[in-house]
Amino acid sequence: MKKKVDAVIIGAGPAGMAAAVSLRENGIKNILLVDREPVAGGILQQCIHNGFGVHHFKEELTGPEYAERYIDQINKNKIDLWLDSCVIDIEKNQDDTKTVVVLSKERGINYINTKAVVLAMGCRERNRGNINIPGSRPAGIMTAGTAQKLVNIYGYLPGKEVVILGSGDIGLIMARRMTWEGANVKAVIELQSYPGGLNRNIVQCLNDFDIPLYLSHTISNISGNDRIEEVEVSPLDENFEAIKSKSFNLKCDTLLLSVGLIPENELSIKIGVKLDPVTRGAYVDKNLMTIVPGIFSCGNVLQVHDLVDFVSEEAKICGASVAKYINNKLEKSKEIPLQKRNLVRYVLPSKVEIGKPALLSLRPMHPAKNMTLTVKTNSSVELFKRKYKNIFPSIMLRINIDVVPEDTEFVEIKFEKE
Amino acid sequence: MIDKYDVIIIGAGVIGAAIARELSRYHLSVAVLEKEIDVSFGVSKANSGIIHGGFHAPPDTLKGKLVVPGNRKFDRLCEELDFPFERNGELMVAFSEDEISTLQFYYDRGKKNNVPYLEIIGKERLLELEPNLNPDVECALYAPSAGVICPYEYCFALIENAKQNGVNVITGEKVIELKKNAGIFEIKTEKNNKYSALYIVNAAGLFADEIARMVGITNFKIVPRKGEEYLLDRRVGKLVKRVIFPCPTKKSKGMLIIPTVDGPVMVGPTALDIEDKVDFSTTRDGLKTVFNHAQKLVPSIRSTDAITSFVGLRPAATSNYSIISKFFSIIKSFTGTKPEYIDGDFIIGRTTVSGFINAAGIQSPGLTASPIIAEHISDALLKDGLKLEKNPAFNPIRKRKVKHLRSILDEKNFSEVEKLVKENKKYSNLVCRCENVTEAEIVAAIKMGHTTLDGIKFATRAGTGRCQAGFCTTRILDLIHQETGIPVEQITKKGPGSEIVLTPLRKGRDG
Known part of the structure; x- marks a missing residue:
């Protein structure tokens, strides 16, 4: 047709x-x-x-x-x-x-x-292949979102002894959900030194159910031939390499992955x-x-x-x-680049318009305390400034900046320590 | 009750399947017993899919003798059995003076093996053929007759054709007892089913030594040689047109870059002799090794483009003598003498037990040689007294039940899609959209007997793409349930013990 x-x-x-x-x-x-x-x-x-x-x-x-x-x-x-x-x-x-x-x-x-x-x-969802977890390839390994669909839409519990890799929000939500459905969630393992999900989910989905969160840890091996039987959990050194001498094993029948979107x-x-x-x-x-x-x-x-x-x-x-x-009414205006500096992981959009204010969304590279976010033009005209007690990659910041003055060549955005 | 056959083939990998199809040319009652829940689920499922040119194996080995004749068979086979096959050629590349002399060595070997159109090509032409190769490359040995196929689709095609011609294929049937009694072989399986046959063909892959031992043949051992492979995202495109080999080392053919017949690029495999025949685990070291080597050949390859990895175990045969000599050669290496690597050859043909025929130790280039191996096995059966009478009703043609939408979309042939949808409405329901697999293809696979997630994956590619079945798992569970009535909690990834979900939380949507 x-x-x-x-x-x-x-x-x-x-x-x-x-x-x-x-x-x-x-x-x-x-x-x-x-x-x-x-x-x-x-x-x-x-x-x-x-x-x-x-x-x-x-x-x-x-x-x-x-x-x-x-x-x-x-x-x-x-x-x-x-x-x-x-x-x-x-x-x-x-x-x-x-x-x-x-x-x-x-x-x-x-x-x-x-x-x-x-x-x-x-x-x-990012999956096992994207993050290359070594080990065998049994049943019982799935993304947190697939598990969520199985439990909430299909009405099936994927497993009863659960380990979750990654502390993204879906993983945290599923830790609570699986617990409510009678599964034993043994641990949430997070590669970074800080959680990937929102703080309210850490509190409501893990802490309230005494589910341990291992930060700076990873799963360094998977075993089990038909169904997953065990994962090896290792702490990470500063280069994100597993410290095998300090690893420990967790028995499980299910591994959920919440390792990014x-x-x-x-x-x-x-x-x-x-x-x-x-x-x-x-x-x-x-x-x-x-x-x-x-x-x-x-x-x-x-x-x-x-x-x-x-x-x-x-x-x-x-x-x-x-x-x-x-309607052919999209104005053709002069756009200049918005450049990210210190600690800004990304900012969107990547360009701003001369003569207009703008709404920006951004995330920091890693958590930090007492930071000031500034947006300035190349001639040091300040378009935005705010102090933050804490910043986290898991929390997107959305800011409104002032009108970008004429003759600006570029605008830069950065975090600075107070 | 005992099921009686003229010939029972143990193992339904590509070798067992090729033999089954070969024997279906004759008036015989033939059965194939496979311990896994589906065919091609053993060694064959992790095969790299290369139809080799034939310059690797020494001319005095069975490998060297059978590879080129096997290769020649594939044009006709692909025509008869309707599986994808592409003669895209293979290149062994050299980066140094030493490696150039290695190329010369393999050129001579290839000539002795009768590899057609074999040549050594210079840097300029090489980079013209393969612009993504490392520009430091010097020259390459080029075998244009090599190609790629999809190993499980080949296996499925052989099995389907054998079934069409009367062969009985029984999966989930593990042989645990085999003995010869008054000239007749008696088999007992794990499910306590009994079979008898006048002839046995041992195509049991990694377990061929254990099957042989049941009838008292103990002169070889199968050593699993582990290989890790990594599949890259389709988005990366065909980085190379031909299969790229490095110059081999004593131990292996090296890490290859394989443009699979289905599109995505695969890199690997490693080669490590291990003890455990069910160790299918990938390792951190394997990942590093594969990508380090692959990047030397094609620098733009990135491990972050990997969407999945898997392990294959090659069934390398060693005679008991060679195990001892290998042991000695290791000692020799400590005393300064270079150890000579003993590569296990195929073990094909008659044995000391009349009627018991081996097709064992079939590792690379076993896929390439498979059609010839099958002919050798039927010869061996003939020599052991089996009467081979042509079956005039034998039909060599197997057509794929349904076309794959993916290949049609790749060519942007939308009018063909329109036609398909008109014929079968299920073509308009896309189930796996990373690989563009429709309900029509999945239902056809289920009807062919593939009722596990892995079986459907191998038959249709659903779930092999970049989301790795994140979105389509639930849809496929639904379709298997709809078509077969198997309760969702009993549907498995790859056989009993690998169920996808454990318990229904409440009455299902049907109840």
Whole structure:
């Protein structure tokens, strides 16, 4: 089937749904939202714990409840939503439109001609192969997200004696979830000297259940032929090498991995979008447009967020930009580079606009105390300054900077010790 | 009740499978017994998939004699059995004067083995053929006749064709007792099933020595030689077009760079003799070794591009004599004499026990030689008195039940996709999207009897991509359950003991 639309939004998770609603609010009616799952909502549907929406809806919702709010708006606005549908290709056309090829369970193969594309595919979890844990290859090793889906959606417990590698939020949430379902979570092992997840999850998911957290440790071997039987846990030296003489073994039948998320940008690469090697998300301008005109990116496929509320907010901004692009009203303004310095792991967007204020998101390289974050122009005009008692890589900072003055060549952002 | 056969083949790896198909040409009752839950689950599953040119093995060995004739068979085999095969060639590269003389040595050896179109090519042409190679490379030995296949797809194709032609394949059937009684072999399996046969073919891979010992043959031992391999993300692309070898050392062919027939690049394997026949563990050292060596050949290879790793165990045969001489050569090395490495040759053919035929110690280039090994085995059976009468109904053609969507998408042939979807709606349901595998392919694999996650992975590639089954595991569990009725908690990764989930928490969605 052939179809012509103004925008295709790829992924109907929190980012895609918010972008679609925002496009609609900005007067763009002919849009198509596609998702490969049989229901909209993305990963929210398996996150049955609460704590979502505190910023955005001013109340504590579960994941499915948060998703439902947006699904209602999608339905109310009669936004065309294709489920069980996977984008298999995107091509640029001569007239700057794009052709998105969608393979859909109900509709077969479809060619969608569109003015704009919103990439909102989210993330996948890093897995064993990505971090090369040595040892045998038995059953019982899976990502925390797969386990979450098995427990919360399918109603199956993957195992009863559990070790979790990585203290990312999904891992912490699953430590509590597995405990509630009667499993014995023996330990959470973290490579870094600080936890990967939010502090509230450390307290509520580990401390409240007396689950030990081993910082600066790793799993140095896996044994068991059919099913995993044991992991070897080793402390790490300053070069992140396992100190085997100090290792100890934990018996288990399940190993869950919560070792980071990778934006799913394979489709983006196909059409020439350039990625930031640090975030593994696209390089975008302040309109969240990638280097390919007409292709935008928002949500976790752009940068891994801590809170879904900020995903929705980012997608809303993105939707507004896309609407302007479709109406040929996206201003061509002068953009200058935003350079990261001392301790700033990444900052997004990578460029700011002369004569405008900007909203920046950033993360530090590692935890630190009593730091001052400053944003200055090359002629030392201060655009932002704030003191932080503590900074953590697990907490994304979002800041509003002042109007960037004329004649600025670049802006730099850095942390400094007080 | 005892199941009686003319021939029982023990082991359904590529060798057992090739023999089964070969014997299905004749009027015979043949069974294959496999201890694993699926075929190709032993040694074969970790095979590198290379159809060798044939310059590595010495001409006076079975390996050297069978490799080139085996290689020649693959064009026809691929046509008959419909498995992917690409004659992309192999290159052995040299970086120093010493290594150049090694190339010359292997060139001469290759000539003796009748390797066609073999040549030594200079730096300029080499870098033209393979621009991603380390620019310090001097020259290379080039065998354009080499190729790559998917080892399990080859094995599945052979087995399916053998079954079509009447061979009985029984999986999950481990032989624990084998004896010859009044000219008839009697088998008892772990499940306490009994079989009898006039002839036995021992294709038991790592356990071939143990099977042979059951009938009193003790003159060889199988030593597992462990190899670690690492698979890179498809995104990296085909860094090389041909299989790249370094110059070999005394111990192994070295770490290779293999552009697999399915697309992604594989690097490895290491080579380490071990004791344990079920030690499939990767190691930190293995990882470092593989990538250090691979980067010497192709500097842009990164260990961070690895999406998974696995271990294969090569069944290296050593005669008891050679174990002793190897021991002595180690002592000699301490006294300053260079130890001579004794490489185990294939052990193929008749034995001191009439009717018991060995196909043992089949390591590299065993995959390449497999079609010829199968012919040798049928000859040996003939010599041991088996009547081989052609079966006129033998059909050499096996067609893949369903096409792989992935290869069609790679060519951006969307009209072909449209056609497929029209024929079978299940083609429009993408289950594994890292490798673009549809419900049509997975259901077909389940119907062919692959009912474990690994079985489906080998048959369709679902779960082999960059997310390593993170997203598709639950979908595949659903499909296996739907098609077979096996309760989800009984579905395994690779056989009993490797269940994916332990307990249903509440009544399932069906209940």
